[in-house]
C-alpha cells in the first residue's frame with residue numbers, strides 16, 4: 001500500500017526540507033472525526049516509506065526520540081537544530097535535531113485520540129521512529145494529580161518503563177536538586193477531551209492511579225512492542241478534583257499555562273538524561 005494521504009491519515013510527506021525551520025506545536029483542534037479511509041491500518045510499507053523519506057533528507061540517524069506533551073514543546077528550544085522537515089499538513093511532526101551531542105528526533109506535540117485520530121495515527125510516529133533506528137523513547141505529557149500531594153509510592157508497574165532509565169533519571173534529579181518534587185507513580189490515560197467527573201476521579205484513584213492524562217499510553221505500548229526502551233515523564237499541571245465541595249475546575253488553558261511555566265525544569269531534566277544516555281552520535 002502506498003503511503004498516500006488516505007492510507008496514513010494526513011501524513012503528507014511532501015514538504016521540502018527547510019533548514020532550521022521551527023515547526024509549530026501540534027495543538028488540539030476541533031478536527032472532525034476521520035473518514036473511514038483515515039482509519040485504515042497502516043502496513044509496514046507505510047511506516048517504511050515515511051522513515052525512508054526522513055532518512056533521505058538528513059544525515060542524522062537518531063537513536064533517541066522525544067515526544068513532547070502539550071505545552072511542553074519548548075523542550076525543543078534546547079535542541080540544536082540541524083535538519084527539520086516541513087510537513088505542511090502536520091505541524092509538529094518529527095524534526096531531526098541534536099541535543100547535547102546526541103542525535104534525537106523530537107515531536108513538538110502529539111496526536112490525541114480525542115482529536116478524532118485513530119490509534120494507528122496516534123502511534124504512527126513511534127513505528128516510524130523505530131525504522132529510523134531509534135532505540136530509546138522519551139515521552140512527556142501534562143497530567144492531573146489524583147494522589148494528594150502526589151506522595152511517594154511505588155506501585156507495581158508492567159515493566160514497560162525502563163528500570164535503568166528510571167534509575168538514571170532519579171540520580172539526575174538528585175544532582176539537580178529536583179528529588180523533592182519528582183516522584184514515581186502510575187499514570188492513567190483516559191480518552192478525553194473531557195476532564196474527569198468527581199466520581200471518575202475517585203474511581204481512578206481507588207484503582208491505584210496517581211496521575212491522569214489523555215495521551216502517552218498508546219505510544220508507550222507501541223514503542224515497547226517495537227523493542228524500544230521507554231522513559232515517561234508527566235508534568236503535574238493541576239490537582240484533580242475529588243471532593244464534591246471543591247468548586248475548582250480544571251481547563252486546558254490552565255494545563256498549558258502550567259506546562260509553559262515549568263517547561264524549563266522539564267527541559268533541564270530531559271536534556272541531562274539524553275546527554276547521559278550510553279549512545280554514540282550517529283550519522284549516515
Ligand SMILES: O=P(O)(O)O[C@@H]1C[C@H](O)[C@@H](CO)O1
Pocket residue numbers: 068069070071110112140141142143192213214215216251252255256
Ligand atoms: O499531549 P498531552 O497529554 O501533554 O496533552 C495535554 C494533557 C491532555 O491530553 C490535554 C488536556 O489538557 O492536554
Ligand code: HPA
Pocket residue numbers: 142143144145190195196212213214237238239240250255
Ligand atoms: O486533570 C487532568 N485530567 C485529564 N487529563 C489531564 N491533562 C492534564 N491534566 C489533566
